[in-house]
Amino acid sequence: MSTVPPATTELSAADARRIALRAQGFLGAPDRRGGVRGVLRHLGAVQLDTISVLARSHELIPYARLGAVGRRAVEDAYWTPAAADAPPRPRAFEYWSHAACILPVEEWPHFAFRRRAYRSRPHWHHELSDGAYDAVIKQLRAEGPLTATELGGAKNGGEWWDWSEAKVAVERALMHGEVVCTERRSWKRVYDLAERAIPDEVLHDDLDDTECLRRLVRLAGQSLGVGTRSDIGDYHRIKGEQVDAVIADSGLVPVTVEGWAKPAWADPEALASVPRGRHRTTLLSPFDSLIWERARTERIFGFTHRLEAYVPKPKRIHGYFAMPLLSGGKLLGRVDPAREGSTLVARQVSLDTPAAVEPMARALREAAEWVGCDSVRIERVDRPELAAPLTRAVI
DSSP states (O other), X not given: OOOOOOTTSEEOHHHHHHHHHHXXXXXXXXXTTTHHHHHHHHHSOEEOOSOBSSSBHHHHHHHHHHSSOOHHHHHHHHHSOOTTOSSXXXXXEEEESSXXXXXXXXXXXXXXXXXXXXHTSOOTTOOOOTTHHHHHHHHXXXXXXXXXXXXXXXXXXXXXXOBOHHHHHHHHHHHHTXXXXXXXXXXXXXXXXXXXXXXXXTOOOOSOHHHHHHHHHHHHHHHHSEEEHHHHHHHTTOOHHXXXXXXXXXXXXXXXXXXXXXXXXXXXXXXXXXXXXXXXXXXXXXXXXXXXXXXXXXXXXXXXXXXXXXXXXXXXXXXXXXXXXXXXXXXXXXEEEEEETTEXXXXXXXXXXXXXXXXXXHHHHHHHHHTTOOEEEEOOBSSGGGHHHHHHHHO
């Protein structure tokens, strides 16, 4: 079998791009046997976000890699215990990683360093009255998994950050690790006691900070395939100096990459064979771990992307929730989608080249079918000469 040169030699920019695509599950045959659960284990973290256009981001992540997996099956794969579990235990938990993320439950011990850090520092600007924290723990112990609303209400009636005392208490308990989020119900976190929800074999904070960081740096390197210090630290939001302290013992190997101004590290298994196989053609959530870090996306793909959902509408360039188009291992454009009844609406389409018309049409048709739409309507294309060909191609 042909192999990439040893880790001490330089990788071409194309090598690095293919290694990253394979590591993220976009090059080669999808792991259909592993399914959504396999995607979560492979990526190590799936980011959550409140925005829902075609679907929520944590649904779009496995769709982009596996194709039209059922949306109910996605939720079940994350949260529903295996039939053989006794007592029933979730297969994932939500915690702070790159952002609020779904994480494999077996990684619970490796976030002990973060739980300890949260316990030892001030908590926002929210004050709690005596007994409020203990009252939430007592209620969860007595009644089982509950939302903040069921714990007494999530808000005081003011702006969105004006949390109730029960919400402040349960969120603090979540950060400390005494409480865990085991699912989302109508997008509300469902809280339970960690002692009840997390399997006994992983319910501990025994690992010291160095061991936790070493594991998460290694996992980040495996999930990225190859990355700079900044890339690797950003994956689970680990500080640069923390990466520096453990990377030599993480199992990752140093490499240089053509065109990259900074040193990089790679997963040795990613270097063991040349990435080959079929490239996925798909639309990507802006929160997909392939592209969630802008500087890395520009470095690997030569593609500048910014989430504009929080940009004032008159200042948006590509649209509210522009989704990049991945095809042939390259980012070829983007679309800002919406839904009107059974129609998927491409409100704004940006195409880098006429060759992107067919892949964009295919990606739109597949996405429409996945979310239960039976037609696609193109509203605006940044290159007017491509509007008619794209409209014809989506029919």
